[in-house]
Amino acid sequence: MDIRKLPFVNLLRRPGRTFSLLLLTAFLALSVFGGSVIVMSMKRGLNNLESRLGADIIVVPSSAQSKVSFKNMLLQGTTGAFYMSGENLTRTLEVEGVEKAAPQLFLSSLKADCCSIRIQIIGIDPETDFIIQPWIEESCQSRLGDMDVVAGCDVGVNASDTLKIYDEPCHVIGKLAATGTGLDSAVYCSMETMNKLLKAAEAKGITHEITSEDEGLVSAIYVKVKEGCDIGKVNSAIQGHTRKASAVRTKSMITDVSDSLSGVSRTVTWLIAVVWILSFVILLIVFFMIANERKKEFALLRLLGTSRAILGSVVRKEAAVCSLAGGLTGVALSALGLFPFTGLIEKSLGLPYLTPDVSTILLTALLTVAGTVLVGSMASFWSAARLSKVDPGRVLRGN
Amino acid sequence: MKLEASAVEKWYLRGNGESNRFFAVTKTDLALEPGEVTVLTGRSGSGKTTLMNIMAGLLTPDGGRVMLDGQDLYAMKDDELSRLRNRLFGMIPQGADVLPELTVKENIILPQRIYRSRSRGSFSDDDERENEGLLSERCMSLLEQMEISHLCDARAKELSGGERRRMCIARALAGDPKFLFADEPTSDLDDDNTRIILSMLRETADSSCAVMIVSHDAEAGEYADTEWRMDGGTLKKR
Numbered sequence: 001m002d003i004r005k006l007p008f009v010n011l012l013r014r015p016g017r018t019f020s021l022l023l024l025t026a027f028l029a030l031s032v033f034g035g036s037v038i039v040m041s042m043k044r045g046l047n048n049l050e051s052r053l054g055a056d057i058i059v060v061p062s063s064a065q066s067k068v069s070f071k072n073m074l075l076q077g078t079t080g081a082f083y084m085s086g087e088n089l090t091r092t093l094e095v096e097g098v099e100k101a102a103p104q105l106f107l108s109s110l111k112a113d114c115c116s117i118r119i120q121i122i123g124i125d126p127e128t129d130f131i132i133q134p135w136i137e138e139s140c141q142s143r144l145g146d147m148d149v150v151a152g153c154d155v156g157v158n159a160s161d162t163l164k165i166y167d168e169p170c171h172v173i174g175k176l177a178a179t180g181t182g183l184d185s186a187v188y189c190s191m192e193t194m195n196k197l198l199k200a201a202e203a204k205g206i207t208h209e210i211t212s213e214d215e216g217l218v219s220a221i222y223v224k225v226k227e228g229c230d231i232g233k234v235n236s237a238i239q240g241h242t243r244k245a246s247a248v249r250t251k252s253m254i255t256d257v258s259d260s261l262s263g264v265s266r267t268v269t270w271l272i273a274v275v276w277i278l279s280f281v282i283l284l285i286v287f288f289m290i291a292n293e294r295k296k297e298f299a300l301l302r303l304l305g306t307s308r309a310i311l312g313s314v315v316r317k318e319a320a321v322c323s324l325a326g327g328l329t330g331v332a333l334s335a336l337g338l339f340p341f342t343g344l345i346e347k348s349l350g351l352p353y354l355t356p357d358v359s360t361i362l363l364t365a366l367l368t369v370a371g372t373v374l375v376g377s378m379a380s381f382w383s384a385a386r387l388s389k390v391d392p393g394r395v396l397r398g399n
Numbered sequence: 400m401k402l403e404a405s406a407v408e409k410w411y412l413r414g415n416g417e418s419n420r421f422f423a424v425t426k427t428d429l430a431l432e433p434g435e436v437t438v439l440t441g442r443s444g445s446g447k448t449t450l451m452n453i454m455a456g457l458l459t460p461d462g463g464r465v466m467l468d469g470q471d472l473y474a475m476k477d478d479e480l481s482r483l484r485n486r487l488f489g490m491i492p493q494g495a496d497v498l499p500e501l502t503v504k505e506n507i508i509l510p511q512r513i514y515r516s517r518s519r520g521s522f523s524d525d526d527e528r529e530n531e532g533l534l535s536e537r538c539m540s541l542l543e544q545m546e547i548s549h550l551c552d553a554r555a556k557e558l559s560g561g562e563r564r565r566m567c568i569a570r571a572l573a574g575d576p577k578f579l580f581a582d583e584p585t586s587d588l589d590d591d592n593t594r595i596i597l598s599m600l601r602e603t604a605d606s607s608c609a610v611m612i613v614s615h616d617a618e619a620g621e622y623a624d625t626e627w628r629m630d631g632g633t634l635k636k637r
């Protein structure tokens with residue numbers, strides 16, 4: 001037994017008190033860490049979306065609006081079984097100011113034997129595509145050839161694997177980086193490959209909303225506007241020139257979302273600040289009460305010859321160890337509650353949600369724990385310092 | 400080594416207003432010398448504990464000084480005074496205060512390990528172990544003399560009043576203090592134990608320690624070199 005062991009002995013032999021303090025500090029760390037990670041993930045998801053999105057305008061069939069909203073399509077990567085004539089692609093290209101127009105064809109999602117999740121197949125035109133191909137990672141070739149596919153990050157295959165779709169072997173030439181949206185479970189292939197897959201499905205008696213006979217259908221057209229052209233004007237021109245289709249500007253939609261997101265993140269930041277301040281006040285009160293209850297204990301230590309400085313360090317150490325444990329517990333609980341459920345959070349938020357990289361998470365965890373320890377030590381130290389100003393002979397009188 | 404209080408006084412405010420000063424101890428002189436047992440008696444509330452705390456460096460007087468070999472205790476820095484009290488003073492508080500969660504043995508050893516904790520200082524490992532062993536032996540022999548050695552691993556909060564008091568006595572003696580302050584050390588003890596304790600305090604004084612005892616026990620007088628009586632904050636020789 002010596003004075004340096006005393007803090008630990010005090011903590012261990014009063015488990016109830018220690019546990020309550022631990023719980024309190026754990027709650028502090030949990031809310032701060034959890035809140036920060038969620039906000040960072042939303043920001044990262046949106047930034048990623050912004051940089052990923054090469055299209056200024058998206059054109060979809062008018063009927064699509066009743067099935068999925070533009071917002072969901074863009075933010076969550078939701079696709080659907082809606083189609084329009086390929087003529088609209090030609091018409092779009094005719095519009096003044098259109099630099100590029102890339103069609104995509106959505107096939108309703110299907111259960112592939114490779115993975116537990118439903119995947120969706122999206123046909124693209126490798127010649128004109130400027131949306132997907134620039135993002136192919138680790139690929140040996142950047143163009144999609146016959147029976148080649150590119151997989152989203154949640155599809156359980158690796159580059160150069162073979163993925164069987166309707167028993168047709170497809171060559172995976174690359175994987176896409178995480179987007180934090182539904183597109184992570186998509187598989188991209190050329191229109192010709194899509195047609196072959198449809199035929200294979202029909203041979204097996206599986207039907208889709210479209211058949212292999214349907215020529216030149218598209219689900220969406222992604223448009224890039226020429227440098228210097230007014231996107232709004234181009235957008236209305238496309239709107240007027242195409243048939244049974246609606247065009248929408250992507251950037252303005254993202255700006256809307258990012259505005260509301262910065263509102264959300266401001267709110268969360270405030271909430272975190274309030275949690276910290278509240279916790280600090282609560283911790284102060286708790287330590288104040290504990291110190292009052294332990295007044296005699298501290299006075300006795302002083303009576304036995306413990307200097308103010310040493311008593312202070314005992315109390316501080318006790319609080320630091322306890323809030324360190326609480327901080328770590330809080331961060332761990334928060335991590336357990338967040339990281340396994342990113343998919344769920346992504347869905348319920350309806351926004352792209354990309355967890356920050358490991359080093360950022362570790363740094364956040366470290367700062368959270370350090371902050372918790374600091375707050376805990378400060379609160380305890382203050383109450384102990386207040387007490388040790390009183391002469392021990394004044395506290396310890398008779399009974 | 401001599402501990403001398405000169406003209407110490409302590410007052411408290413009673414009721415409201417500055418006018419209601421109440422003197423717990425009026426200007427008092429008292430000297431404690433090694434080898435002597437000083438016994439202080441007096442009615443409850445007469446200021447005995449207050450005076451003892453002032454002597455022991457635990458309560459700042461409102462006037463006067465307490466000098467130890469020319470050093471004013473209350474002019475020292477907290478750090479110095481604490482260290483000095485830890486090394487030279489032993490105190491048996493009237494409330495028999497203990498650290499409730501520590502065992503009896505830990506309670507007794509802890510004060511000796513506030514400044515001389517393990518692996519601090521210049522001791523080698525062997526010296527350390529020997530020190531540790533000596534301290535433990537000393538602790539056990541004190542507990543045996545107090546007849547509570549069987550309780551050495553019990554938590555202090557589990558002890559009875561008398562057991563606690565005896566533990567406090569062992570705690571004060573373990574550091575071989577030069578000044579021992581015992582505030583009613585025998586108040587909840589039976590006659591046998593009272594005799595044991597008082598003779599132990601006498602022996603301690605004989606090994607050149609200054610012992611100050613506050614006691615209501617008539618028996619304490621038999622062990623005293625000097626007897627004082629406190630009456631309403633004033634000290635009178637008996």
Ligand SMILES: Nc1ncnc2c1ncn2[C@@H]1O[C@H](COP(=O)(O)OP(=O)(O)OP(=O)(O)O)[C@@H](O)[C@H]1O
Nearest residue numbers: 394397398411423442443444445446447448449450
């Ligand atoms: N902190 C304080 N505030 C107000 N009054 C105090 C304080 N400390 C002591 N007193 C008063 O000073 C007087 C002397 O107290 P002290 O404890 O020295 O008495 P005592 O002689 O030790 O009594 P007992 O024999 O009951 O222990 C008492 O009347 C007490 O009420």
Ligand SMILES: [Mg+2]
Nearest residue numbers: 398447448493
């Ligand atoms: Mg008293």
